Amino acid sequence: MTDLPKRPLTLRDVSEASGVSEMTVSRVLRNRGDVSAATRDKVLEAAKELGYVPNKIAGALASQRVNLVAVIIPSLSNMVFPEVMSAISDVLEDTPLQPVVGVTNYKTDREEKVLYEMLSWRPSGVIIAGIEHSDASKAMLRGAGIPVVEIMDTDGTPIDNAVGISHRRAGRMMAEAIIRKGYRKIGFLGTKMPLDHRARKRFEGFTEALAKAGHEISDQEFYEGGSALAKGREMTEAMLKRSPDLDFLYYSNDMIGAGGLLYCLENGIDVPNDVGLAGFNGVELLKGLPKQLATMDSCRDEIGRKAAEIILSRVEDEDTAKGGQKIELTPTIERGDTMRPRSTEAAYPE
Amino acid sequence: MTDLPKRPLTLRDVSEASGVSEMTVSRVLRNRGDVSAATRDKVLEAAKELGYVPNKIAGALASQRVNLVAVIIPSLSNMVFPEVMSAISDVLEDTPLQPVVGVTNYKTDREEKVLYEMLSWRPSGVIIAGIEHSDASKAMLRGAGIPVVEIMDTDGTPIDNAVGISHRRAGRMMAEAIIRKGYRKIGFLGTKMPLDHRARKRFEGFTEALAKAGHEISDQEFYEGGSALAKGREMTEAMLKRSPDLDFLYYSNDMIGAGGLLYCLENGIDVPNDVGLAGFNGVELLKGLPKQLATMDSCRDEIGRKAAEIILSRVEDEDTAKGGQKIELTPTIERGDTMRPRSTEAAYPE
DNA sequence: TTGGGCCATGTTACCGCTGACTTGGCTTTC
DNA sequence: GAAAGCCAAGTCAGCGGTAACATGGCCCAA
Known part of the structure; x- marks a missing residue:
């Protein structure tokens, strides 16, 4: 079936085996031209x-077309990003484009490096999480001459296109x-901010809206690393012991929120009457907890989908007006079982 | 800073700008040779x-070296695979090699397609989940003339190298x-089998060891899709209602096990005395549940690490005896809080 | 002084494939 | 029956780098 000398096969081998020219083989393999x-x-x-x-390296060099879309995200262990990836893959499934992931671990220097690596493969487009980037990264993105979509966050000025939600507004x-x-x-209760701009913006929006209503945050705590569920539990315990008069806990993500919820349930705290709880993201994973945590859907599926579509339309239609779009989606609150159904004071109309 | 005509830059542009030859620029950029x-x-x-x-497409074609390692896994939403990915990335971090992921969604035809796509980029090695592949996939892997590591599972004959655990043994x-x-x-309680060979093997090993001890499975149920936590909860409820005399539930993964655990706790079932529970995988994510689910560590970190090291050594040392290794790791049981500390009948010595 | 050696740089020939154009044979048309 | 048209296949010149070899200037030993 195969012979020993492991020289990789080329078009020439196929052309010799079939008695036609390399070009004809190439045409057959790409379904192009009349054969x-x-x-x-x-x-x-x-x-x-x-x-x-076929050797795509050679093909890509010759045709000056590389049907890859670079997708640059902070992490794979956050669940949120794999979901966006899936949506992107879905859209690109039946197109010539193919996503390739790069992971930055929330570090600016890693982002620069990953971006450089990716761009050196001359992809057809870039989808990158976040709207904050180093100057060097921005310069690279601008200079690449390919469509760029910044996703997840719209609070800022996009380089080209942006699809996401306003985290400031979500916090509000x-x-x-x-x-x-x-x-x-x-x-x-949240993550240490410098790492995560979106969490920071939610926090800012949150405090801002509280202030506008004449209130302020009574207590706060930030964590880093470790198992989120366990951290949520620990932090909740610490905070409720420190500030027993709290009646609501807002978590910057669902996992720590779930940890808090479990803590409250175990300790006989009446949720949502004594204490209300809410997280952020609306992760599917947590469906099945004793109570459904109030949360806010971050539109991950739609973000991935739209981002991929933008790249796709730009690639198919090279001359589309180079004007970038900014699409701000509207997250919806899912009240779950950890927020009172309505105001006991009727301060605002529902 | 940049000019309008968006013709991508080449070595020639840099060489002209700096007044030396293209070759010298190339040398500088790669830190090679004396400059x-x-x-x-x-x-x-x-x-x-x-x-x-730099344009890696051109570079790769000219040098016949593409420093990519294809990593082919069934899913990104399983947590298990991102963890393996992280381990691989860690090892390759400071080497010229770079991992690239492909996702098969547990489908054989997708695997074939993804593999073909990846191989057409002429990677330096392949790390692929599982040891069961279609004939076509096996042929491709064998024909590629590059190191291949099949990971996660060692119950079978590897194409080249294998690193993993024996799931049959884990079940036993x-x-x-x-x-x-x-x-x-x-x-x-498990997933529908055809999708997941490793779950099937654990099931087989499990029943086999029960049989050897003169027992058999009293009840079983399989699910597909949906939120694992909720599914675990539902299935547990159904099963315990149907077979109230059960005293142990073995789940094919930790997520459904956690769902079952939550169900039991809520319904006043004494875990681990009335009913014992165990899952599989040892996922970090679940640390923080009310009780720690008994589970078995599937050695994901070490698997990723070893696989990357094998590729690395083979790439660095082209002429290493082409003999593939098969590394079987030994998973360890973590008893957690959902298994009795020791036998009440002393049937076996501990 | 002169030949040998060495270092920094340049020259040349591809890598495997594709775009654009060319060729040759056969059909069509009047 | 000859010009025109068309289809299937072939030729050739790169794509943007890099390996391997070539070159020229300088230093040093004999």
């Missing part, structure tokens, strides 16, 4: 027989909902 | 000034531990 049925069959058979796999929306339900003594 | 400090600085400055990003070990602790009426 007679007889020739086509002959070539396909020879290719299969030999086990020929949640604060307003919490106040509207009559909660007043509010604690915030 | 005087003065020239080096001149070139680097010009490159930065222009914002030049868990069955033995369960019996040893004195449990007798055992239920199994």
